[in-house]
Amino acid sequence: MRNPDSNFNQNLRINSVQRGRRITLMVNGAPVPAFEGESVHAALTAAGIQNLRRSKTGSPRGIFCGMGICYECLVTINGVPDQRACMTMVNDKMEITTQADPLESQPLDTTQGGEKR
Numbered sequence: 224m225r226n227p228d229s230n231f232n233q234n235l236r237i238n239s240v241q242r243g244r245r246i247t248l249m250v251n252g253a254p255v256p257a258f259e260g261e262s263v264h265a266a267l268t269a270a271g272i273q274n275l276r277r278s279k280t281g282s283p284r285g286i287f288c289g290m291g292i293c294y295e296c297l298v299t300i301n302g303v304p305d306q307r308a309c310m311t312m313v314n315d316k317m318e319i320t321t322q323a324d325p326l327e328s329q330p331l332d333t334t335q336g337g338e339k340r
């Protein structure tokens with residue numbers, strides 16, 4: 224199965240749209256182009272990065288509502304976890320890390336068959 228995050232060099236933007244200054248984000252340690260005025264969501268989507276975190280059952284999660292309601296787009300930005308990609312504007316040299324599971328640090332609930340809460 225193809226890893227949708229394996230090609231950061233995609234550009235899915237519409238070429239005729241005027242944009243701000245070109246900047247560079249670091250996503251999981253790799254440079255990703257972005258433009259001032261874009262949300263992190265827009266920049267990641269334009270680069271073909273779809274998997275932003277994993278649910279507690281391990282299924283991949285990404286952009287859903289695009290307007291700050293669903294919290295499916297949580298990423299770590301400049302070391303701060305659980306930031307909504309759709310509600311955060313890009314900055315040059317911003318460091319973004321996709322999250323495996325935002326609940327990962329919580330202890331296992333052994334009364335529920337070892338499932339995380």
Ligand code: FES
Pocket residue numbers: 285286287288289290291292293294295296307308309310
């Ligand atoms: S996509 Fe729903 S909160 Fe970001």
